[in-house]
Amino acid sequence: MIVDIGPTKRFPVDPFAAYVALSRSRGRESIHLLRDFDDRIFTRHPSDELSDEDERLERLATETKNKYDMGYCICIRIRSHKVYLYMCVLCTRV
Secondary structure, three states: EEEEEOOOOOOOOOOOHHHHHHHOOHHHHOOOOOOOOOOOHHHHOOOOOHHHHHHHHHHHHHOOOHHHHHHOOEEEEEEOOOOEEEEEEEOOOO
């Protein structure tokens, strides 16, 4: 399979497009790159919004773990038929 993930004058190559192009093959032995490409498409974060969301989720995970370690119940909010239910994950209390 011949793959071109090199830069073009009209369109930038983003990590998602490069991933899709490379994932179509059945193994690295079957991939032939048409030309050189910028290694940074695989090492930089794809977008600022995704990076911000990753940081937010990491903060939430840390806060949740800290509360759990201190003995707090970890409750989740579930929306069902326009009603919010709060369910405790540890003691299964609703």
